[in-house]
Amino acid sequence: MAIPSFNLCSSTKFLRFHSKPSLAGSNRKLPLVTAPTSFPSEFRLPSPLTRYRGFKFPIPRGNKQSELFEKFREVLPGGSWWNICDSENETVNSATSMWSALWRMWELLANDQWIVSVAFGFLIVAAASEITMPRVLAESIFSAQNLQSSAFLMKARLLAVLCFISGVSSGLRSGCFSIANTILIKRLREALYSALIFQNMPFFDREEVGGLTSRLGADCQRLSHVIANDVHLIARNVLQAIGAVINLLTLSWPLALSSLLICSVLATIFMVYGQYQKTAAKITQDVTACANMAVEETFSLIRTVRAYGTEVKEHGRYKQWLEKLANVNVRESVAYGFWTMSFSTLYRLTQIFAVLLGGMSIMTGNVSTEQLTKYVLYCEWLIYATWRIVDNISSLLQATGANEKVFQLLQLSPSDQFMSQGVKLQRLMGQIQFVDVSFHYPSRPAVPILENLHLSVQANEVIALVGPSGSGKTTLVHLLLRLYEPTNGQIYIDGFPLKDLDVRWLRENIGYVGQELELFHMDVKSNITYGCHREICQEEIENAARRAYAHEFISALPDGYQTIVHDSLLSGGQKQRIAIARAMLRYPAILILDEATSALDSESEHFVKGILQEFKNGKDAKRSVIVVAHRLSTIEAADRIIVMDGGRIVEMGNHKDLLLNKGLYSHLVKIQRNYLEA
Numbered sequence: 001m002a003i004p005s006f007n008l009c010s011s012t013k014f015l016r017f018h019s020k021p022s023l024a025g026s027n028r029k030l031p032l033v034t035a036p037t038s039f040p041s042e043f044r045l046p047s048p049l050t051r052y053r054g055f056k057f058p059i060p061r062g063n064k065q066s067e068l069f070e071k072f073r074e075v076l077p078g079g080s081w082w083n084i085c086d087s088e089n090e091t092v093n094s095a096t097s098m099w100s101a102l103w104r105m106w107e108l109l110a111n112d113q114w115i116v117s118v119a120f121g122f123l124i125v126a127a128a129s130e131i132t133m134p135r136v137l138a139e140s141i142f143s144a145q146n147l148q149s150s151a152f153l154m155k156a157r158l159l160a161v162l163c164f165i166s167g168v169s170s171g172l173r174s175g176c177f178s179i180a181n182t183i184l185i186k187r188l189r190e191a192l193y194s195a196l197i198f199q200n201m202p203f204f205d206r207e208e209v210g211g212l213t214s215r216l217g218a219d220c221q222r223l224s225h226v227i228a229n230d231v232h233l234i235a236r237n238v239l240q241a242i243g244a245v246i247n248l249l250t251l252s253w254p255l256a257l258s259s260l261l262i263c264s265v266l267a268t269i270f271m272v273y274g275q276y277q278k279t280a281a282k283i284t285q286d287v288t289a290c291a292n293m294a295v296e297e298t299f300s301l302i303r304t305v306r307a308y309g310t311e312v313k314e315h316g317r318y319k320q321w322l323e324k325l326a327n328v329n330v331r332e333s334v335a336y337g338f339w340t341m342s343f344s345t346l347y348r349l350t351q352i353f354a355v356l357l358g359g360m361s362i363m364t365g366n367v368s369t370e371q372l373t374k375y376v377l378y379c380e381w382l383i384y385a386t387w388r389i390v391d392n393i394s395s396l397l398q399a400t401g402a403n404e405k406v407f408q409l410l411q412l413s414p415s416d417q418f419m420s421q422g423v424k425l426q427r428l429m430g431q432i433q434f435v436d437v438s439f440h441y442p443s444r445p446a447v448p449i450l451e452n453l454h455l456s457v458q459a460n461e462v463i464a465l466v467g468p469s470g471s472g473k474t475t476l477v478h479l480l481l482r483l484y485e486p487t488n489g490q491i492y493i494d495g496f497p498l499k500d501l502d503v504r505w506l507r508e509n510i511g512y513v514g515q516e517l518e519l520f521h522m523d524v525k526s527n528i529t530y531g532c533h534r535e536i537c538q539e540e541i542e543n544a545a546r547r548a549y550a551h552e553f554i555s556a557l558p559d560g561y562q563t564i565v566h567d568s569l570l571s572g573g574q575k576q577r578i579a580i581a582r583a584m585l586r587y588p589a590i591l592i593l594d595e596a597t598s599a600l601d602s603e604s605e606h607f608v609k610g611i612l613q614e615f616k617n618g619k620d621a622k623r624s625v626i627v628v629a630h631r632l633s634t635i636e637a638a639d640r641i642i643v644m645d646g647g648r649i650v651e652m653g654n655h656k657d658l659l660l661n662k663g664l665y666s667h668l669v670k671i672q673r674n675y676l677e678a
């Protein structure tokens with residue numbers, strides 16, 4: 001009978017992931033639908049429980065019996081029911097140890113590390129006073145029993161002082177750790193955000209937005225608890241346990257050793273359990289991120305979902321992720337149950353030992369009643385401290401296990417573009433040259449997008465890129481913006497290699513209106529001035545809006561330029577015109593207009609034509625303009641039309657010449673005319 005395995009991988013097909021290239025097959029084509037980088041492809045039991053797997057039980061005869069036996073074997077420690085991780089996951093687990101995670105957080109605290117040091121100071125004081133209490137308590141009770149009033153009063157006073165010291169220092173300890181936690185979560189998010197924002201484009205092609213926001217939100221929150229709760233609780237309980245052991249050893253070493261033996265059995269059980277919990281926590285976090293991505297995708301495409309009536313299907317998709325989550329959590333809970341069972345059994349065992357050994361020692365006169373009372377009290381402390389230590393270590397392991405992805409992301413160095421200081425020219429003229437440029441996207445190395453492309457654009461020239469969908473027009477623009485680096489050849493701006501220029505300076509001098517028709521959730525004015533670093537007056541903003549044919553509709557908005565933009569407020573064409581105004585405000589030497597097909601209604605077409613005309617006969621400084629055009633009628637006025645097909649330039653010239661050529665351009669114009677007339 002096949003042993004059912006708990007496999008989450010099959011469900012990842014519901015989301016679009018890119019896997020990281022495997023070392024074994026680097027030339028392998030990467031499928032669009034695969035597991036996320038750190039997501040387990042198949043879940044199985046982590047070490048050290050894996051050692052149980054090789055053990056073969058004799059299978060009893062008879063079908064029913066053997067089935068029952070097989071089922072029983074599955075739920076035993078090491079059985080397939082517990083399988084929740086794969087070998088890739090194990091490697092990842094060991095890669096980021098708990099210590100390196102703690103060290104990274106310590107570094108993040110930087111100048112505020114003193115708060116943690118002060119907190120530890122209070123922690124030591126609190127722990128020392130707390131651990132002295134059982135001894136003083138027992139002594140005060142027995143001095144009262146022996147009618148030693150002065151000794152009793154002294155002990156009672158000492159007890160009151162200890163209570164006060166422990167109360168105050170515990171409060172200060174918690175306060176300091178909470179402040180450290182607040183600082184840590186802020187720094188963690190800042191560090192993670194800056195690690196992400198400076199990554200190159202292939203990184204964002206690989207990673208899902210939902211996953212990244214989940215890392216920044218819930219994962220960082222969870223990690224910060226490590227400092228606030230676990231670390232200081234572990235330190236506190238370790239100190240208390242040491243104090244308890246010292247006290248126990250001074251009372252009776254056979255009794256002390258018996259308690260220590262039980263505590264070490266507890267610690268061993270915990271090592272196995274803790275490792276399992278760490279893995280489970282990481283998987284829980286990954287599955288939760290996938291569930292969040294599914295929700296985000298559904299809600300952001302809610303109009304499509306509604307139009308196609310796929311609400312139930314979407315619900316089912318989310319439910320599948322929840323089921324995966326529940327599967328892991330059930331195993332986690334059962335493991336927790338086993339752990340609690342072992343803990344309470346062993347805890348009670350210490351009491352039985354105390355009664356048996358202590359009772360016998362009293363009867364033989366080796367131990368006094370007072371000593372036995374102190375022993376029982378310290379035994380309670382030790383076992384309680386051991387429980388808290390293992391519990392908090394478990395939670396610490398969970399937090400670090402679940403957030404390994406956060407640490408991996410934190411280690412990413414910024415894209416080279418931001419690291420190197422390039423050349424800044426005195427003035428950008430806008431001459432562009434592509435020399436023998438080839439390119440493929442890093443995620444699809446086997447698919448060439450541009451091949452040995454040569455193109456030269458003169459300063460102040462207006463050129464239009466046309467061609468069938470997927471011919472590489474937008475890719476060419478992306479290379480010019482240095483969003484990607486060519487795999488072969490060189491791009492020159494005013495005769496300087498593009499990669500030698502300062503990328504920030506270059507982008508400040510380029511106006512780009514992309515296909516993404518999304519504006520920022522802020523007012524219209526801020527959307528227009530976005531990314532412009534100089535002082536800008538209202539008149540200038542309105543001027544740019546007028547030239548982008550946007551002033552009229554902006555003025556008609558409820559709060560004019562102060563109107564907050566939200567998703568359904570503006571049409572695609574209106575958003576595009578605001579984006580054009582933004583580009584115009586920068587007075588760029590190079591303007592790139594990548595038309596979004598969806599936004600191009602006949603009204604937009606009229607505006608784009610007007611804008612192009614303005615660039616040709618502009619009143620202000622002229623500039624080089626590259627228009628990626630879908631509506632061919634918009635670019636008839638361009639100085640030159642570049643026709644692309646399959647990543648190559650197949651035709652070049654002005655509208656009239658190209659029509660006479662009877663090549664791809666005239667064919668495309670004909671198709672479009674027929675379509676519009678139909």
Ligand SMILES: Nc1ncnc2c1ncn2[C@@H]1O[C@H](COP(=O)(O)OP(=O)(O)OP(=O)(O)O)[C@@H](O)[C@H]1O
Binds near residue numbers: 441471
């Ligand atoms: N980030 C990416 N990762 C992998 N492949 C991509 C990426 N972006 C585009 N491609 C692929 O590159 C090819 C060229 O795309 P590109 O967007 O440059 O074409 P286009 O001519 O601008 O198309 P359209 O006119 O439809 O906008 C397409 O096959 C596309 O699937």
